[in-house]
Amino acid sequence: MALINENFSNLKENYLFIDIAKKIKAYRQANPDKELIRMGIGDVTRPLAPAVVEAMKKGADEMGHRETFRGYEDSGRGYGFLRNAVSGYYKTMGADIDPDEILISDGAKSDCGNIVDIFGSGNTVLITDPAYPVYVDSNVMSGKEIIYASSNEGNGFAAIPDENVKSDIIYLCSPNNPTGSVYTKEQLKKWVDYAISQKAIIIFDSAYEAFIRDKDLPRSIFTIEGARKCAIEISSLSKTAGFTGTRCGYTVIPKELEAYKSNGEAVNVFKIWCRRQGSKFNGVSYPVQCAAAAVFTPEGQAQTHADIDYYMENAAIMTETCDELGIKYTGGKNSPYIWLKCPNNMESWEFFDYLLNEIQVVGTPGEGFGPNGKGWFRLTAFGTRENTIEAMNRLKKLLK
Amino acid sequence: MALINENFSNLKENYLFIDIAKKIKAYRQANPDKELIRMGIGDVTRPLAPAVVEAMKKGADEMGHRETFRGYEDSGRGYGFLRNAVSGYYKTMGADIDPDEILISDGAKSDCGNIVDIFGSGNTVLITDPAYPVYVDSNVMSGKEIIYASSNEGNGFAAIPDENVKSDIIYLCSPNNPTGSVYTKEQLKKWVDYAISQKAIIIFDSAYEAFIRDKDLPRSIFTIEGARKCAIEISSLSKTAGFTGTRCGYTVIPKELEAYKSNGEAVNVFKIWCRRQGSKFNGVSYPVQCAAAAVFTPEGQAQTHADIDYYMENAAIMTETCDELGIKYTGGKNSPYIWLKCPNNMESWEFFDYLLNEIQVVGTPGEGFGPNGKGWFRLTAFGTRENTIEAMNRLKKLLK
Numbered sequence A, B: 001m002a003l004i005n006e007n008f009s010n011l012k013e014n015y016l017f018i019d020i021a022k023k024i025k026a027y028r029q030a031n032p033d034k035e036l037i038r039m040g041i042g043d044v045t046r047p048l049a050p051a052v053v054e055a056m057k058k059g060a061d062e063m064g065h066r067e068t069f070r071g072y073e074d075s076g077r078g079y080g081f082l083r084n085a086v087s088g089y090y091k092t093m094g095a096d097i098d099p100d101e102i103l104i105s106d107g108a109k110s111d112c113g114n115i116v117d118i119f120g121s122g123n124t125v126l127i128t129d130p131a132y133p134v135y136v137d138s139n140v141m142s143g144k145e146i147i148y149a150s151s152n153e154g155n156g157f158a159a160i161p162d163e164n165v166k167s168d169i170i171y172l173c174s175p176n177n178p179t180g181s182v183y184t185k186e187q188l189k190k191w192v193d194y195a196i197s198q199k200a201i202i203i204f205d206s207a208y209e210a211f212i213r214d215k216d217l218p219r220s221i222f223t224i225e226g227a228r229k230c231a232i233e234i235s236s237l238s239k240t241a242g243f244t245g246t247r248c249g250y251t252v253i254p255k256e257l258e259a260y261k262s263n264g265e266a267v268n269v270f271k272i273w274c275r276r277q278g279s280k281f282n283g284v285s286y287p288v289q290c291a292a293a294a295v296f297t298p299e300g301q302a303q304t305h306a307d308i309d310y311y312m313e314n315a316a317i318m319t320e321t322c323d324e325l326g327i328k329y330t331g332g333k334n335s336p337y338i339w340l341k342c343p344n345n346m347e348s349w350e351f352f353d354y355l356l357n358e359i360q361v362v363g364t365p366g367e368g369f370g371p372n373g374k375g376w377f378r379l380t381a382f383g384t385r386e387n388t389i390e391a392m393n394r395l396k397k398l399l400k
Helices: A006-010 A015-028 A050-063 A080-093 A108-118 A132-141 A185-198 A270-281 A286-295 A300-324 A347-360 A383-397 B006-010 B016-030 B050-063 B081-095 B109-116 B133-141 B187-196 B269-280 B286-295 B300-325 B348-359 B387-398
Strands: A100-103 A124-129 A145-148 A169-173 A201-205 A233-237 A249-252 A257-259 A266-268 A330-331 A337-341 A374-379 B103-104 B125-130 B143-151 B169-173 B201-205 B233-235 B248-254 B259-261 B264-269 B329-331 B336-343 B375-381
Touching: A006 B143, A006 B269, A015 A270, A015 A347, A050 A286, A050 A383, A050 B050, A050 B286, A080 A100, A080 A249, A080 A286, A108 A249, A108 A270, A108 B269, A124 A132, A132 B269, A132 B348, A185 A201, A233 B269, A249 A383, A249 B348, A257 A270, A266 A270, A270 A330, A270 B006, A270 B109, A270 B133, A286 A300, A286 B050, A286 B286, A286 B348, A300 A330, A300 A383, A330 B133, A337 B300, A347 A374, A347 A383, A374 B264, B006 B133, B006 B264, B006 B286, B016 B348, B081 B248, B081 B259, B081 B286, B103 B109, B103 B269, B103 B300, B109 B133, B109 B201, B109 B233, B109 B248, B109 B269, B133 B143, B169 B187, B264 B269, B286 B300, B300 B329, B300 B336, B300 B387, B348 B375, B348 B387
Parallel strands: A124 A145, A124 A169, A169 A201, A201 A233, B125 B143, B125 B169, B169 B201, B201 B233
Antiparallel strands: A100 A249, A233 A249, A257 A266, A330 A337, A337 A374, B103 B248, B233 B248, B259 B264, B329 B336, B336 B375
16 A cells, blocks of 8 residues: 655645635636736746856757767766856855855755755754745655744844754755845854754755845855855755746755764765765756856856846835835845735734735735744735836835 | 764665766776777767757747746646647557646656655555666665565566565556566556555656557556556656756656555545645746657657657667677667676676777666666667667677
8 A cells, every 4th residue: 555655744735825826816816807916926027138048049059969969967966167157156255165066956946855855854953933935844744853943023033043952954044035134144153153063954045145235244154164064055046047937056065064873973965965866866957057157157147137136126115115104124135025014913814815905916924934924924026117116106005 | 963864874885877987987097099889878869859959949038038038837847838748649649648647847867766755654665676776766765665576587577566465656667777678558457457456556667658669569557447546657858859968757647646644544646746846846947848848749759759760770780789699688679778688697797897898888787777687788779870880890799
């Protein structure tokens, strides 16, 4: 009798964004004439940069000729040209990462979810509350014990470590999804010191690093001393270069990073992850890797930075609106997310329905990211300028 | 203390193809002047079909314009245009598969490896010996009990079910990698009947279905009565259309397929897999999906069939050589693999070294696929015509 993995019964019934999609669908069916403005799911709206499109087409052309055709990638970890480009990008952030420590992925979500495979079920997993649902769900699926670090209004929705708490695997995300908060170097150093003291490993999600404009804020955990002993960084081009539908990311595992057998014997994490990927992944499409490499050329950097500027101007329009309306929020600076306190003491889903029904603006209920998100709400700056302005105007009209 | 998943200690030290790559590298360093002919790893050599390249470039262009840009796919299961195309393709094989039962993947290896996530650790997993190493390794990693069904010279390397053996999850591959054997409808019906009697689920790997030219042989398990009650089919465009470096495949899970909780309660498998993918996968690159859809157009079918014809002519050259040399083999008909008995009672790795050192031909040692592969050897028909002819000439000279 084929037995299902019963850990799946411990998951919440549905994935947050599926719930939202259902509500939207129902609203649309009931109100076919109303135009919705989507500021919920963190999807981008700007097209791929011209340099990126050209590189992908060139890659596709190469695949069409015997002399330049590429089959399986030998390692499945990404072509050297792309790993070198990412390594160079890290240099601009002040982190020294060898190309051989970089593994090209089909996006941060896959590696974020699949990384649980290499850790034993005896680990205590520390996740900030609120957090990106993938951290929780992937660990629930693999039956691991989860505890939470509180991100709340008091600490600016940037949880800090508690030395009295024992944990083995720690998920951090900065700039944070959903709260938009960004760790300072000092705060991140506290996490690194804590992890080292616990012999724990930090899974650091830096998918939103490109939105950091303040030069004093760390864009990679590997700019923090000690991080090579305790951290894996998972990043993505989804938000950096509009790759949400193109699918490419990268994961950094320092060669010296170790985890442990229950008898205390140290095991090299990079090798174990490669072994996992060697059996369950076969590398990223060659033309997509060509497209990704183009992001890191001077031309690609200029073009994708312009897109991020565009989104950050949206964010400024949104934070100005919140300021004007006296709405409390975090994020919006160095982050594409605005995390706001629902006005009039509304609950998250109540505010979701309110915005959907009254002004046809779709956001994301904070409690979908964890209990501490109750009464909070996430808006994203990834929309078009017109929609962002229109949504903020509607919001002002509604709440003034 | 971050604990590693200790099941990884139970894996064989290295992945077969990594061992081979190391041996090749060492040989090349010692003999830089010698030209190797690679007939080992099952990689293709023909470029992507023109229709496929054009579709990918068109998709890339669409990504470069705001009006046609695509971000996250709503479902992550693949665009309707591609699922419809795959459904139509199944019709030509005589299988009625709803587009909603098709999930687009980044290749068969990912889904084959990741499918273990949805099954509990209490399952007994039945794998044929020899088999594609991913089946074994992914189950070892997740700590499942594995038993083997013997594929051997006596049964033409096509294992048949034993009603006295209890199993819960069954891996089958036809046309088989590595043995090239192809199940008849009658043989596959026996497996379906066996699986239903056990309430087991068959993971059916049909990655090589496009090589079946005999109209009486089943190209999908879903051409067999009862299979919808007991089977998942995982397939790929890697060999069908040279997508080894382009990365796209598809998995079929009938909507009515059930697995069980330990208390006997039935659970819908499609839903659980979607839940898994919803947290650990984010869909396939849009331009790659465009490329994949082009495979199923009349033009794409004509072009990719011509490539398969080319490989099958290689296979014919290889089987003729084996016949001439009196070497026993399976496969080579309706399959790109020739599975041959090492001459002169040589062991697999011995024959590997012999071919590498004497005639610079690289094959795959049969025992890399399991104990029953001892003394057997895999060659693939995916090389160029020139290399195939040259390798066979060298082999004739060596063994005559």
